[in-house]
Amino acid sequence: MLKAYYHLLLRDLRLALRNRHELANPLIFFVLVVTLFPLAVTPTPDVLQAMAPGVIWVSALLAVLLSLDRLFKQDYDDGSLDQLMLSPNPLMILVLAKVSAHWLLTGLPLVIIAPLLGLFMSLPTEAVSALIYSLLLGTPVLSLVGAIGVSLTVAVNRGGVLLSLIILPLYIPILIFGANAVDVASDGLPVTGQLLFLGAVLALALSLAPLATAVALRITASR
Amino acid sequence: MWNWIQRFSSPKHFYSMSAPLINVFAISALLIGIYGLYLGLFVAPTDYQQGESYRIIFIHVPAAWMSLFIYMVMAISSGIGIIWQIRLADMVAAASAPIGASFAFLALVTGALWGKPMWGAYWVWDARLTSELILLFLYLGYMALQSAIDDQRSADKASGLLAIVGVVNIPIIHYSVEWWNTLHQGATVAKFDKPSMHIDMLIPLMLMALAFKLFYGALVLVRTRNEALYRDRNRRWVRELIEKL
Amino acid sequence: MLEVQSLECVRDDRLLFSDLSFSVAEAEVLQIEGSNGSGKTSLLRILCGLRQAEAGKILWHGESISSNREDFYANMVYIGHLPCIKGDLTVMENVRSLLDTRSLTLTDAQIEVALTKVGLQTYDDVPGKALSSGQRRRILLAFVELSQAKLWVLDEPLTALDVQGVALMESMIIEHREAGGSVIFTTHHGMKLDCNMSSVQLGKKRTV
Numbered sequence: 001m002l003k004a005y006y007h008l009l010l011r012d013l014r015l016a017l018r019n020r021h022e023l024a025n026p027l028i029f030f031v032l033v034v035t036l037f038p039l040a041v042t043p044t045p046d047v048l049q050a051m052a053p054g055v056i057w058v059s060a061l062l063a064v065l066l067s068l069d070r071l072f073k074q075d076y077d078d079g080s081l082d083q084l085m086l087s088p089n090p091l092m093i094l095v096l097a098k099v100s101a102h103w104l105l106t107g108l109p110l111v112i113i114a115p116l117l118g119l120f121m122s123l124p125t126e127a128v129s130a131l132i133y134s135l136l137l138g139t140p141v142l143s144l145v146g147a148i149g150v151s152l153t154v155a156v157n158r159g160g161v162l163l164s165l166i167i168l169p170l171y172i173p174i175l176i177f178g179a180n181a182v183d184v185a186s187d188g189l190p191v192t193g194q195l196l197f198l199g200a201v202l203a204l205a206l207s208l209a210p211l212a213t214a215v216a217l218r219i220t221a222s223r
Numbered sequence: 224m225w226n227w228i229q230r231f232s233s234p235k236h237f238y239s240m241s242a243p244l245i246n247v248f249a250i251s252a253l254l255i256g257i258y259g260l261y262l263g264l265f266v267a268p269t270d271y272q273q274g275e276s277y278r279i280i281f282i283h284v285p286a287a288w289m290s291l292f293i294y295m296v297m298a299i300s301s302g303i304g305i306i307w308q309i310r311l312a313d314m315v316a317a318a319s320a321p322i323g324a325s326f327a328f329l330a331l332v333t334g335a336l337w338g339k340p341m342w343g344a345y346w347v348w349d350a351r352l353t354s355e356l357i358l359l360f361l362y363l364g365y366m367a368l369q370s371a372i373d374d375q376r377s378a379d380k381a382s383g384l385l386a387i388v389g390v391v392n393i394p395i396i397h398y399s400v401e402w403w404n405t406l407h408q409g410a411t412v413a414k415f416d417k418p419s420m421h422i423d424m425l426i427p428l429m430l431m432a433l434a435f436k437l438f439y440g441a442l443v444l445v446r447t448r449n450e451a452l453y454r455d456r457n458r459r460w461v462r463e464l465i466e467k468l
Numbered sequence: 469m470l471e472v473q474s475l476e477c478v479r480d481d482r483l484l485f486s487d488l489s490f491s492v493a494e495a496e497v498l499q500i501e502g503s504n505g506s507g508k509t510s511l512l513r514i515l516c517g518l519r520q521a522e523a524g525k526i527l528w529h530g531e532s533i534s535s536n537r538e539d540f541y542a543n544m545v546y547i548g549h550l551p552c553i554k555g556d557l558t559v560m561e562n563v564r565s566l567l568d569t570r571s572l573t574l575t576d577a578q579i580e581v582a583l584t585k586v587g588l589q590t591y592d593d594v595p596g597k598a599l600s601s602g603q604r605r606r607i608l609l610a611f612v613e614l615s616q617a618k619l620w621v622l623d624e625p626l627t628a629l630d631v632q633g634v635a636l637m638e639s640m641i642i643e644h645r646e647a648g649g650s651v652i653f654t655t656h657h658g659m660k661l662d663c664n665m666s667s668v669q670l671g672k673k674r675t676v
Contacts, residue, residue, distance in 0.1 A: 079550025166364035
C-alpha cells in the first residue's frame with residue numbers, strides 16, 4: 001500500500017518535471033496578481049501593509065484553484081484514471097498520492113516564494129514567518145478540498161468556472177484564518193490560535209477529503 | 224423490510240400516494256401563515272428600540288431557518304440516495320435545491336431591508352448575513368453542478384456528494400465567519416441578537432416557522448412529483464398516466 | 469469464475485439492456501456482440517466495477533465484486549478505448565506505471581520480453597508522444613500480457629492495430645485461454661479465433 005502511494009507520487013513528480021514550463025505557471029500567476037495591487041490601489045507602504053495579508057492569501061488561493069485542473073484532467077483524458085480505480089490498492093491512498101504530488105508542485109513553491117511577496121507588500125518581518133506557517137498549514141487543505149471539486153467536475157466540458165463556483169465557498173474558513181494570522185502577526189501579537197485552527201482543519205481534511213474524492217471519482221467514472 | 228422500502232420509495236408509488244398530501248400541506252401552510260402574520264403584524268407589541276421595522280423578522284428569521292433546514296434535508300436525502308441507491312431520495316434533493324436557494328435569497332433581501340433602518344445601509348458585513356450569503360453560494364454551486372452533468376444519475380450522485388461535503392463545512396464556515404466578525408466589530412453598529420424575546424413576538428415567529436415548513440412540504444412534493452414524471456418519462460407507468468389523460 | 473445475474477443498464481434515459489445473465493468459466497472466451505450504442509462498453513465497464521448497474525449482480529467466485537474487490541482486481545485486467553499512455557514518459561516507464569497500479573514489480577528483462585513480443589523491442593527509451601496510435605495500443609497489449617490477470621476484459625482491442633497487431637492479439641488470446649485464462653471482449657473487426665467461443669448478444673430494445 002505504501003509502495004503504491006510512493007510509486008504514484010513519484011510518477012506524478014516525474015511527469016511534472018518533464019514539463020517544467022507548466023510547473024512555473026501558478027507561481028508566476030501568484031506573483032503577477034500580487035503585483036497588480038500596488039499598481040491598482042497605491043504604492044503607499046502603510047496601505048499596502050494593511051492589505052497585504054488578504055491580497056497574498058487571496059492570490060495564493062486563486063493560484064491553487066487554477067492549478068487544480070492538472071490534478072486529474074490528464075489522467076481522465078488518457079484513461080489512466082480508470083486503471084487507478086481498477087487497482088487492488090485502496091483508491092483513497094492513490095488519491096492521497098496525487099494530492100501530495102499536487103501540493104509539492106504548487107503549494108510548496110507558493111510557500112517558498114511568499115516572503116518575496118511580503119517584501120513587495122511592505123509586510124513587517126514579524127509577519128513573514130506567520131505568512132509562511134499559515135500557508136504551510138493552509139495550502140495542503142486547498143489541495144485536499146480542491147481534489148473533491150476537480151474529481152466531480154473533471155468530466156464536465158469547460159468545468160473551470162464551475163470548479164471555482166463549488167470550491168471557493170469551501171475555501172472561506174482557510175482564507176479567514178490564514179489572512180488573519182498574518183494580520184495579527186504584523187501587529188506583533190501571537191498567532192498560535194489561528195495556526196492551531198488551520199492545523200485542526202488540515203487534520204480534518206486529511207482524514208475526510210481523500211475518502212470524499214475517492215467516492216467522487218467513482219461517481220465520475222460511472223457515466 | 225428492504226423490499227418494502229424499495230416498493231414504497233418507487234417513484235410510481237410516491238406519485239400516486241403524494242397527491243392528497245399536497246393540499247393538506249398547502250392549506251395548513253396558508254391558514255397558519257395568515258394567522259401568524261396577523262399576530263406578528265398587528266398583535267405583537269412594538270419594539271421599544273426598533274419600532275415597527277423589526278416586524279420583518281417574522282419573514283426573515285423563518286426564511287433563514289428554512290434555508291439551513293433545507294440544506295440539511297438535501298444532504299441527508301443525497302446520502303440516502305448515494306448509499307442505498309434510492310432514486311426518490313435523489314429526486315427530493317434535486318427538487319429541494321431551488322426552494323432552499325430561494326429561501327436563502329429571501330432571507331438576504333429581508334435582511335437588507337431590515338438593515339437600512341437599523342444600520343443606515345442595505346448591506347453590512349454582519350456575521351449572519353455573511354453566512355447566509357455563503358449558504359446561497361453553496362446552493363448555487365449545487366445547482367450548477369447538477370445541471371452541468373448530462374447523465375441524470377451521475378448528476379445526482381455528484382451534486383449529492385457536494386451537498387454532504389457542504390454540510391460538513393457549514394459549521395466550520397459558520398464558526399469562522401462569527402469569529403471573523405467579532406474581530407472586526409467596528410463595522411457593525413448593532414447585532415441581531417434578541418435577548419429574551421417577548422412571548423407575543425415568539426408565538427407568531429414560531430407559527431410563521433411552522434407555516435414555512437408546511438409550505439416547503441407542499442412545494443417539495445409538487446417539485447418531486449414533477450421530477451419523477453420527467454425522469455421516468457420513458458417508463459411504462461408515466462406512459463400509462465399520459466394515455467389516461 | 470465470473471457470473472452476471474439479471475443486469476440492467478440505463479444510459480441517458482435509454483434502457484440499453486435488462487435482465488442480462490451469463491457467466492464466464494475458466495478457459496472461456498466470450499464475445500459481447502451488438503451494434504453501435506447497444507451498450508457493449510457500458511456492459512464491460514459495469515463488469516469491471518467502473519460503472520454501477522441499475523439492477524443486478526456481478527459475482528466473482530461466488531461473491532459480489534464489491535465485497536471481493538481486492539481479489540477481483542488482482543485477477544482482472546481491463547483495457548478500454550483510451551490509450552492510458554503518458555506522452556512524457558518512455559515506453560518502459562509507461563509499462564511500469566501501469567503495472568504499479570496493480571502493485572506488480574517486474575524486472576526490466578521481464579518487461580523487455582513482453583515488449584519484444586508486441587514488437588516494441590527497440591523502443592524502451594522512446595517517449596510515448598513519439599509513438600503512433602497503433603504502437604500505443606501495443607504497449608497496452610504488453611501490459612495485459614504482464615498483468616498476471618486470469619480474466620481479461622478487452623474493449624475493442626483491435627482499434628488502430630495493423631494486420632500483424634491483429635494476429636498478435638489473436639494469438640495472445642489463444643495462449644491465454646490455453647493457460648486457463650478467460651477473456652471477455654468486444655470488437656467490430658473480424659477476429660478469427662481458432663477456439664471455442666461463446667457470445668452474448670445485446671441490442672434488443674424494450675421499454676421498462
